[in-house]
Amino acid sequence: MSKNKKWTLATVLVLMVALLLTGCGGGKENNQDAQGNSTAANQESIIRSTASDVPNIDPGVGSDYASSIAFANVYDTLVFPAHDGSLKPWLATDWQTSEDGLTWVFNLRPGVKFHNGDELTADDVVFSMQRMITIGEGYGYLFSGVVKEAKALDKNKVQFTLNKKFGPFLSTLVRLYVLDKNQVMANKKPGPYGDMGDYGKDWLVTHDAGSGPYMVKELKKEEYMYAVKFNDFWGGWEKDAPEAIKIIGTTAGPTVRTLMTQKQLEQSDQWQTEEALKALDNIPGVSIDAGFTGSMLNIMLNNKKAPTDDVHFRKALAYAFDYQTVVDKLFPGCKKAQGPVQFNLPGFNPNLPQYERNLDKAKAELAQSKYAGKLDQYPVDIVWIANVPDEEKIALLFQANAAEIGIKVNIVKTPWLSFVDQVATPDNTPNASVVFVSPHYNEAGSMLESRYHSKSTGTWEQGEWLKNPEIDADIEDALGTLDQNERYAKYQKIQEKLVDLCPSIWVFDQAEKRAYQDYIQWPGAELNKQGKPVSSVMGYNFYYHDYKVTSQK
Amino acid sequence: MNLRAYILKRLFLSIFVLIGLSIVIFIIARVVPGDPARMALGPRAPQYAVDQLRQEMNLDQPLPTQYYYWVKGVLVGDLGKSLTTKRAVADDVKEFLPATLELAFIAAIFVVIFSIILGTLAAKYRNKWVDTVIRVMAYTGVAVPAFVLAVLFLLLFGYIWPVIPVLGRLSPEIMPPPTITGLITVDSLITGDLSAFWDALKHLILPALALAMGPLFQEARIVRSAMTDNMSKDYLAAAVGYGIPSSVIMRKYLLKPSLIPAVSVMGLDIASLMGNAFLVEVIFNWPGISRYGMEAMLRKDLNAISAVIIVFGVIFVLVNIIVDLIVAYLDPRIRLGGKV
Numbered sequence: 001m002s003k004n005k006k007w008t009l010a011t012v013l014v015l016m017v018a019l020l021l022t023g024c025g026g027g028k029e030n031n032q033d034a035q036g037n038s039t040a041a042n043q044e045s046i047i048r049s050t051a052s053d054v055p056n057i058d059p060g061v062g063s064d065y066a067s068s069i070a071f072a073n074v075y076d077t078l079v080f081p082a083h084d085g086s087l088k089p090w091l092a093t094d095w096q097t098s099e100d101g102l103t104w105v106f107n108l109r110p111g112v113k114f115h116n117g118d119e120l121t122a123d124d125v126v127f128s129m130q131r132m133i134t135i136g137e138g139y140g141y142l143f144s145g146v147v148k149e150a151k152a153l154d155k156n157k158v159q160f161t162l163n164k165k166f167g168p169f170l171s172t173l174v175r176l177y178v179l180d181k182n183q184v185m186a187n188k189k190p191g192p193y194g195d196m197g198d199y200g201k202d203w204l205v206t207h208d209a210g211s212g213p214y215m216v217k218e219l220k221k222e223e224y225m226y227a228v229k230f231n232d233f234w235g236g237w238e239k240d241a242p243e244a245i246k247i248i249g250t251t252a253g254p255t256v257r258t259l260m261t262q263k264q265l266e267q268s269d270q271w272q273t274e275e276a277l278k279a280l281d282n283i284p285g286v287s288i289d290a291g292f293t294g295s296m297l298n299i300m301l302n303n304k305k306a307p308t309d310d311v312h313f314r315k316a317l318a319y320a321f322d323y324q325t326v327v328d329k330l331f332p333g334c335k336k337a338q339g340p341v342q343f344n345l346p347g348f349n350p351n352l353p354q355y356e357r358n359l360d361k362a363k364a365e366l367a368q369s370k371y372a373g374k375l376d377q378y379p380v381d382i383v384w385i386a387n388v389p390d391e392e393k394i395a396l397l398f399q400a401n402a403a404e405i406g407i408k409v410n411i412v413k414t415p416w417l418s419f420v421d422q423v424a425t426p427d428n429t430p431n432a433s434v435v436f437v438s439p440h441y442n443e444a445g446s447m448l449e450s451r452y453h454s455k456s457t458g459t460w461e462q463g464e465w466l467k468n469p470e471i472d473a474d475i476e477d478a479l480g481t482l483d484q485n486e487r488y489a490k491y492q493k494i495q496e497k498l499v500d501l502c503p504s505i506w507v508f509d510q511a512e513k514r515a516y517q518d519y520i521q522w523p524g525a526e527l528n529k530q531g532k533p534v535s536s537v538m539g540y541n542f543y544y545h546d547y548k549v550t551s552q553k
Numbered sequence: 554m555n556l557r558a559y560i561l562k563r564l565f566l567s568i569f570v571l572i573g574l575s576i577v578i579f580i581i582a583r584v585v586p587g588d589p590a591r592m593a594l595g596p597r598a599p600q601y602a603v604d605q606l607r608q609e610m611n612l613d614q615p616l617p618t619q620y621y622y623w624v625k626g627v628l629v630g631d632l633g634k635s636l637t638t639k640r641a642v643a644d645d646v647k648e649f650l651p652a653t654l655e656l657a658f659i660a661a662i663f664v665v666i667f668s669i670i671l672g673t674l675a676a677k678y679r680n681k682w683v684d685t686v687i688r689v690m691a692y693t694g695v696a697v698p699a700f701v702l703a704v705l706f707l708l709l710f711g712y713i714w715p716v717i718p719v720l721g722r723l724s725p726e727i728m729p730p731p732t733i734t735g736l737i738t739v740d741s742l743i744t745g746d747l748s749a750f751w752d753a754l755k756h757l758i759l760p761a762l763a764l765a766m767g768p769l770f771q772e773a774r775i776v777r778s779a780m781t782d783n784m785s786k787d788y789l790a791a792a793v794g795y796g797i798p799s800s801v802i803m804r805k806y807l808l809k810p811s812l813i814p815a816v817s818v819m820g821l822d823i824a825s826l827m828g829n830a831f832l833v834e835v836i837f838n839w840p841g842i843s844r845y846g847m848e849a850m851l852r853k854d855l856n857a858i859s860a861v862i863i864v865f866g867v868i869f870v871l872v873n874i875i876v877d878l879i880v881a882y883l884d885p886r887i888r889l890g891g892k893v
Contacts, residue, residue, distance in 0.1 A: 137594050137598060137602055205638070221645065258720055264725060416851075
């Protein structure tokens with residue numbers, strides 16, 4: 001071998017060895033990681049979960065899933081949504097309503113401490129309500145048109161005066177997260193809210209001012225939120241409750257799978273595909289939970305655009321659609337929808353007639369349509385959202401089913417932002433759109449109002465453009481009804497009318513699937529196994545105070 | 554033109570490039586469908602909150618006025634507020650840029666070192682088995698996208714052979730060094746924390762390799778091709794005739810001029826590494842600016858989009874100036890203005 005050759009090969013060799021040494025050094029440490037029994041983090045009693053976002057921990061700002069999980073764990077509310085759909089006294093020990101339903105008085109639990117040691121009082125509740133309404137972001141919309149005044153009657157008594165009768169008011173209070181007024185105002189900066197400056201928004205980006213079971217230790221934007229147990233939590237602690245929680249902002253399948261395998265993740269997000277879930281299920285010690293938490297998949301039919309403006313045409317599509325294939329093969333574990341409201345939402349009508357696949361009925365409906373005989377002139381566009389690849393399967397099935405009754409369907413893949421823009425006007429809104437929707441609070445009225453009241457037209461929540469004055473009046477009447485049973489009965493009537501109008505194809509009630517390690521005890525998963533209901537208020541199925549991390553780990 | 558004048562001229566011209574880029578990206582970001590204020594606050598937010606945010610972001614002003622306010626802010630370091638992270642975009646850039654810079658830097662080192670070595674070997678043993686193996690590797694490396702390699706690396710080193718960390722910038726049990734530059738390897742060296750340095754370096758290997766593979770093999774092919782061309786040149790035959798040792802011929806008379814085309818392409822590729830890092834950052838859970846920029850685009854976070862593009866633009870321009878200087882060093886005809 002010549003000198004040159006030797007020199008070249010030696011250089012390559014040295015570099016290769018250096019690379020391998022860099023890569024392999026500490027390999028033992030990482031092997032131990034993979035077995036899940038060596039690192040400090042693994043030995044900690046912690047629940048780490050992935051989410052599509054790192055939470056906004058300012059309750060005046062955030063309202064996405066990750067933020068809702070963080071709020072449930074970091075802040076307290078006046079009432080708490082139990083898994084069975086009822087509301088438990090929480091910061092409020094009891095409450096009274098005036099006869100006209102416009103005044104609500106809540107007695108607060110005395111001695112509740114914020115994370116900084118301040119005592120929680122009625123002033124803090126008033127401040128938190130005013131802050132939410134003034135900022136208007138996050139869940140503020142629930143109160144902005146409803147609450148006229150919030151007033152502290154004494155240290156432990158708070159009164160809300162409403163602008164109008166609003167039956168579900170108590171249900172919406174699960175979103176009134178109480179902040180420490182003094183702490184927030186001590187950290188305010190100049191801002192657009194007059195004397196309130198920025199209302200502490202800048203400080204609350206990375207700090208919490210809550211009294212909940214966990215207090216935020218570190219929030220790294222676009223990375224994670226890490227919170228530790230608040231020992232003075234008023235609700236106390238049970239043995240084996242997690243010492244810390246971490247919400248990690250990633251949903252990338254390979255990343256989640258790796259973290260799960262290396263036991264650096266206790267609970268996955270709900271955005272893993274069926275294929276990814278199967279792979280996760282194959283990891284020893286990992287199980288999959290499927291729970292119904294309020295979300296539904298709808299095919300929104302534009303009621304103001306030909307040919308879906310014809311009720312018979314819409315019904316033909318509804319009868320032609322193959323629901324069973326969806327729930328059996330495409331989205332196993334999900335439940336065929338029964339009307340416009342998910343089955344476990346209070347106020348759901350279990351006696352609704354259902355659209356089932358029946359080609360004879362579909363053809364009969366089509367024959368009554370004004371478009372019968374000229375279908376070739378009226379193709380239907382169906383849009384699926386590019387950001388949710390699984391929706392394409394629904395669009396393809398819809399196309400195939402429609403073809404069976406002679407309707408031509410064009411499938412259009414649309415980015416979310418474009419879709420939001422399209423639905424702003426009835427002319428631009430597609431004939432059909434595949435969209436997931438969920439309630440804003442735990443009552444059927446929420447779904448009915450956000451999906452079918454005329455005021456939600458022009459937003460992505462109503463691609464139907466129903467604009468039906470009778471339905472609008474019925475929804476308003478129901479929401480203004482204080483008696484719960486009477487209100488629920490009215491919701492059920494509205495659902496019947498909607499089924500008859502067939503503004504949408506209600507495809508399935510979504511079973512949110514998440515992988516989790518068997519060494520944690522997750523109350524929601526246990527309830528699901530027993531076939532019992534799980535809280536459908538977004539975030540509260542992840543109240544980690546009630547979880548346990550067992551020693552099997 | 555002397556070197557100083559050359560650099561000054563390039564820097565001066567770069568200002569116009571960046572102004573042009575800022576106008577283009579400013580307009581493109583705003584013509585993408587969707588009202589950013591409504592997107593940020595959601596369909597349920599009351600109109601007064603949306604109007605207030607629009608006012609805060611000057612979205613209620615005509616485009617030229619918006620651009621004026623934006624440039625005014627940028628000139629004093631105020632890049633606006635991010636709708637996603639709800640804080641100053643400048644803070645986001647400070648936090649996320651170092652992670653991507655660190656990643657791109659290590660990837661660039663891989664590109665430079667391995668492309669030259671592989672290109673040289675392929676040229677030296679042209680049409681032999683070494684050349685064939687490198688050629689096959691090159692075709693594969695160039696054809697397979699970085700994110701596919703990232704997934705393959707993750708599967709290989711996350712499950713089958715877990716000898717190297719695969720996710721994030723540091724292992725959970727390692728305490729991050731205090732932030733000085735934001736580059737963990739540098740900060741850990743400054744603070745003398747060698748365990749953090751070692752751990753950070755190991756975390757860089759796989760994402761940097763995934764990112765570097767495409768450009769690395771592309772450049773290796775260019776080096777090989779240029780060297781093969783130069784081998785038939787008369788000056789090389791003369792050098793051999795003078796009895797100059799083959800190692801000197803290889804390094805000085807063959808490799809150096811052969812690097813010129815590769816270095817020019819390398820500059821573009823290395824500058825592009827940052828923009829291409831998006832999927833690699835997502836897969837390796839790497840908290841970098843590329844991932845941040847892509848998220849910003851998906852959410853129509855106008856200030857964040859503009860800031861990320863401008864930052865990438867500045868880096869691209871600077872890297873290209875550096876590359877031009879290297880090329881000028883390698884090629885006297887360029888350095889001396891064609892007087893050779």
